[in-house]
Amino acid sequence: xxxxxxxxxxxxxxxxxxxxxxxxxxxxxxxxxxxxxxxxxxxxxxxxxxxxxxxxxxxxxxxxxxxxxxxxxxxxxxxxxxxxxxxxxxxxxxxxxxxxxxxxxxxxxxxxxxxxxxxxxxxxxxxxxxxxxxxxxxxxxxxxxxxxxxxxxxxxxxxxxxxxxxxxxxxxxxxxxxxxxxxxxxxxxxxxxxxxxxxxxxxxxxxxxxxxxxxxxxxxxxxxxxxxxxxxxxxxxxxxxxxxxxxxxxxxxxxxxxxxxxxxxxxxxxxxxxxxxxxxxxxxxxxxxxxxxxxxxxxxxxxxxxxxxxxxxxxxxxxxxxxxxxxxxxxxxxxxxxxxxxxxxxxxxxxxxxxxxxxxxxxxxxx
Numbered sequence: 001x002x003x004x005x006x007x008x009x010x011x012x013x014x015x016x017x018x019x020x021x022x023x024x025x026x027x028x029x030x031x032x033x034x035x036x037x038x039x040x041x042x043x044x045x046x047x048x049x050x051x052x053x054x055x056x057x058x059x060x061x062x063x064x065x066x067x068x069x070x071x072x073x074x075x076x077x078x079x080x081x082x083x084x085x086x087x088x089x090x091x092x093x094x095x096x097x098x099x100x101x102x103x104x105x106x107x108x109x110x111x112x113x114x115x116x117x118x119x120x121x122x123x124x125x126x127x128x129x130x131x132x133x134x135x136x137x138x139x140x141x142x143x144x145x146x147x148x149x150x151x152x153x154x155x156x157x158x159x160x161x162x163x164x165x166x167x168x169x170x171x172x173x174x175x176x177x178x179x180x181x182x183x184x185x186x187x188x189x190x191x192x193x194x195x196x197x198x199x200x201x202x203x204x205x206x207x208x209x210x211x212x213x214x215x216x217x218x219x220x221x222x223x224x225x226x227x228x229x230x231x232x233x234x235x236x237x238x239x240x241x242x243x244x245x246x247x248x249x250x251x252x253x254x255x256x257x258x259x260x261x262x263x264x265x266x267x268x269x270x271x272x273x274x275x276x277x278x279x280x281x282x283x284x285x286x287x288x289x290x291x292x293x294x295x296x297x298x299x300x301x302x303x304x305x306x307x308x309x310x311x312x313x314x315x316x317x318x319x320x321x322x323x324x325x326x327x328x329x330x331x332x333x334x335x336x337x338x339x340x341x342x343x344x345x346x347x348x349x350x351x352x353x354x355x356x357x358x359x360x361x362x363x364x365x366x367x
Contacts (some may be wrong), residue, residue, distance in 0.1 A: 003036045004361060006354045007041040007086045009077060009112070012094035013065055015205045016117050016147075017044075019343035020094060030241035032344050037354045042079055042086060045067070047097065052080055073338070074103050078110050084239075088113065088357050095342075096209055104132060107227040108141050113357075115349040117147040117342055119222040120138035142356060149223045150176060150317040153332050156230060156347070159321060160193035163231040163328075173288040174319035175309060176223040177204040178212045178337020180245075180285040182315040182322055188305075189273065194270035195263040205339045206315055212252055212259060217242040217298045223288040225295050233289075235296060243284070243299035273300075280305045313333050 010017055010332060024039050031037045041141055042053040043229045049069035081089065091107045093116040101121045104114060122129065122145060136143050149155045175181045179201045186197045198215075201207050214220075221240040228235045244251070250265050273283060281302045286309070288297045303310045308331065312318055317336025320329035335341045 002355070003032050003038040004088065004358050005038045005040055006088050006350070006357065007015070007081075008039060008041050008088060008090045008092055008350065009045075009081075009094045010041055010094060011045050011100050012092075012097075013044055013046050014094070015092035015210070015339040016346065017092075019339045021344055023340075023343055023347055031219060031351070035260070036358070037349065037351065041348070042084070043080060045072065045077075047095075048072075050076065060186070074106075074333075078106070079229060081110070088354075088361075089113065089195045090353055092116070092346060092350065093121075094346065096120070096213075105135050106144075108135050108139050109134075111139075111141075113142040113353045114144075115346055115353060116143070116145045117151070117346050118358075119145075119148040119219070119226060121145075122226045122229065123222040123237055124147065126229075126236055129229060129326045142353045144346055146349055147342050147345035149226055150178075150319060150336035151345040152337075153317060153319070153334035155317075156227070157321050158330070158332060159227055159230050162321065162323065168327060169231050169321060169323050171290050171322035172224070172227055172287070172319065173286065173322070173329075174218050174316055175284055175312060176319065176336070177214055177285060178315035178317055178335070179208075180212070180220070181312055181317060181336070182206055184278075184283050184285060185312055185314065185316075187270065193267045194263070195266050198263060198266070201315075204315075205336045210256060210259075212246060215245040217244050218250060220285065220298045221296070223283055224289055224298060225346050228289050228296060231291075233291070233294075239297040240298060245300065277302055282310050284309050297298075 009191055011154055012103050028039060031039060044051045044065065048071060050072035051069040089112045091112040093114065095118050097118065098120055100118065101124065103122055107114060121132065146154065146156050159169065180200050183197050184193065198211060202211050208219055221237065223244050225237055225240055226237055245269055247265060247269065249260055250259060277283065282305050284303050286299065286301045309318055315337045316334060318331065318333040320331055322329045
């Protein structure tokens with residue numbers, strides 16, 4: 001049987017998108033030989049430009065994107081796919097954009113499966129969440145997004161499998177932000193300014209493009225909301241009680257330039273918070289979903305240094321899943337942030353969708 005061609009339209013060539021392309025280039029022969037899958041990227045876009053693969057030039061996306069891309073509209077992509085008669089379609093959202101979410105339903109209606117690192121589609125109003133799934137079911141398409149929560153860990157899959165096996169999940173608690181894990185793990189153990197550690201996290205690609213999303217707690221809140229909805233709780237973002245780490249004079253209302261210039265203003269309050277800790281206690285930024293109380297909380301907490309959460313290292317995430325059947329929580333821990341693990345999680349989802357497409361193709365051939 002010849003290899004099945006999977007056509008991937010990539011939205012976003014920033015940290016995650018560019019790393020995804022690198023990983024595919026590195027492993028493409030392996031996927032062909034071991035999985036009989038030929039991953040192709042006929043269209044690659046950023047927020048304003050798109051590259052369209054030319055006839056007979058295989059995977060020309062390895063060339064300089066800036067030289068070959070040109071301004072586009074979303075309809076241009078649908079027209080191109082139709083004109084070239086491309087099938088086995090996957091749209092990959094490697095952005096943090098709110099705008100691209102508006103195109104998810106039209107993409108599904110035009111034959112696309114979706115893989116996302118973007119959390120926002122699953123955290124918009126619950127009515128959109130339900131409509132998206134209705135359209136997916138109607139068109140028999142997949143939507144995978146393991147990378148949206150603790151990217152290097154199978155958190156969403158584990159919670160989904162537990163729930164749909166009939167297990168009663170009572171609470172989910174943990175450190176869901178790789179960036180804030182990195183920042184507080186270092187801040188607890190080093191005599192270093194908070195702003196300096198924050199800048200290091202940004203340089204390493206651990207934070208969102210605007211790190212205020214992390215410090216405001218919005219990123220953790222979205223992850224907690226995604227997990228709450230995975231177990232069929234109809235919460236909205238407004239239901240999450242968030243304690244922000246931002247200052248009143250250094251929040252989402254000031255310009256990004258001003259924010260970047262004045263990050264040192266964070267140093268004094270965090271130094272005081274550190275000094276106020278009880279002996280052998282450290283600060284961590286934790287998200288908690290309590291099903292019985294119908295509460296979603298995102299806030300800094302003081303924990304024992306020798307506790308599971310207190311002993312976290314690097315940018316590790318840690319998720320505790322409390323269930324009716326287990327006396328102790330199920331603990332998932334490991335790398336949850338960074339461009340490489342996030343891109344690998346996206347690639348794993350792409351390959352899972354590709355395998356589903358292969359099965360459908362095989363069934364059609366047998367009919």
